[in-house]
Amino acid sequence: HHCSYDTGQYGMACKHEGVPKGFPTPELNCSSWRAEVLGTLEHLDHLILPNLEMFGNWTAPGLSLNRTVKDHVRSLFQRSGISTARYEALPPENIMEGMQYLEANILGNPRLPSSVKFLIGNVGTLFGTVDGR
Numbered sequence: 001h002h003c004s005y006d007t008g009q010y011g012m013a014c015k016h017e018g019v020p021k022g023f024p025t026p027e028l029n030c031s032s033w034r035a036e037v038l039g040t041l042e043h044l045d046h047l048i049l050p051n052l053e054m055f056g057n058w059t060a061p062g063l064s065l066n067r068t069v070k071d072h073v074r075s076l077f078q079r080s081g082i083s084t085a086r087y088e089a090l091p092p093e094n095i096m097e098g099m100q101y102l103e104a105n106i107l108g109n110p111r112l113p114s115s116v117k118f119l120i121g122n123v124g125t126l127f128g129t130v131d132g133r
Helices: 007-014 045-053 069-077
Strands: 058-060 063-065
Touching: 045 069
Parallel strands: none
Antiparallel strands: 058 063
16 A cells, blocks of 8 residues: 555654654644545555645755645656656755655555565675574
């Protein structure tokens, strides 16, 4: 299933759950994700606008990003496969653009091995250990 935003950040900023002591939470537009509805790979269009609206007038220390939904759309699609812009000519992403993604979560028990295509592991801490076998 897919969520309109990073669920950890959303939970900390909007629900005030699981916030580590002294951890700065982003100022999100929490009302953009109405009813916290999830999506699937085939049905996720209803998550696009909440994702784009989540960062309305977002600010962080040393960074002011008063941006509209159109600004978010422009920065998102300029790096997509439908863009005609030369990738090497694009400006670097800022912290907010790097956080703007749809989060995929497994809400159930996947059948192994047919349901898992690949895994990402922290090789540096696992290599050569019992857990890394």
